[in-house]
Amino acid sequence: MIIVNGHFSKNGNFIGIDYKNEEVHIYKEQMDLHNLKSIENIIFPLFVIAKIKTFDRYIGEFGEEKREPIINKAGSKQTFDRLTALSVYLNFDSYINIFTTEIILNKIIIEHRNSIAKSAGMPNLSNPKINFSEIEAIKNGYIEVEKVFKEYFEYKITVNEKLI
Incomplete structure (x- = not known):
């Protein structure tokens, strides 16, 4: 993926937007590895290898101690899919x-x-x-x-x- 824009979430993760307007979740730690801690530090485009991952949905805010998974009517955990970066590169050559x-x-x-x-x-x-x-x-x-x-x-x- 070729990321041309984006923003940081309140948790410090980066939501990248590619040139086709698709979003990809990039963990804060991945951005930190490249010293990309604010939008001002980023020189677009970024290059990302990403994969769709499935996550459980939880009640409450991220970081709260007593978060519990949301259970659907069938009795199983509710999940969601998210395109998630596996790796981030600062230039096309890398x-x-x-x-x-x-x-x-x-x-x-x-x-x-x-x-x-x-x-x-x-x-x-x-x-x-x-x-x-x-x-x-x-x-x-x-x-x-x-x-x-x-x-x-x-x-x-x-x-x-x-x-x-």
Whole structure:
């Protein structure tokens, strides 16, 4: 996700808003890791890897000692889903490295195995039947990188359209 705006909650968490107007919850601790303690400290865009998480609903305010879960008519806890940041990056390069590092490492492993095989007179180990998991990881990595670049270009196009 590419965060272009947002605000801090009363609990110190950050509610990020991406260029598509989707909200993501970013824990205070994640923002603190980057020394982003107020809106003035943030230089947008921020880049976020996020996941939908399910939480229990509680009666009372956060931080109160005697908070109890809300029970629905069926007798089970009420829950809600929230898009929650798993990690936050300050720039596109840091963000894209998360997706490309695995591809690079898998390629290095395959090249190293092929080098060893060649020097031992063995067949090329990059045959998909032999190294299917590494090849599949590279393919999946390319798909993720492609998604990230696509999102980034969509964001840049949106920003440029607003400037026109």
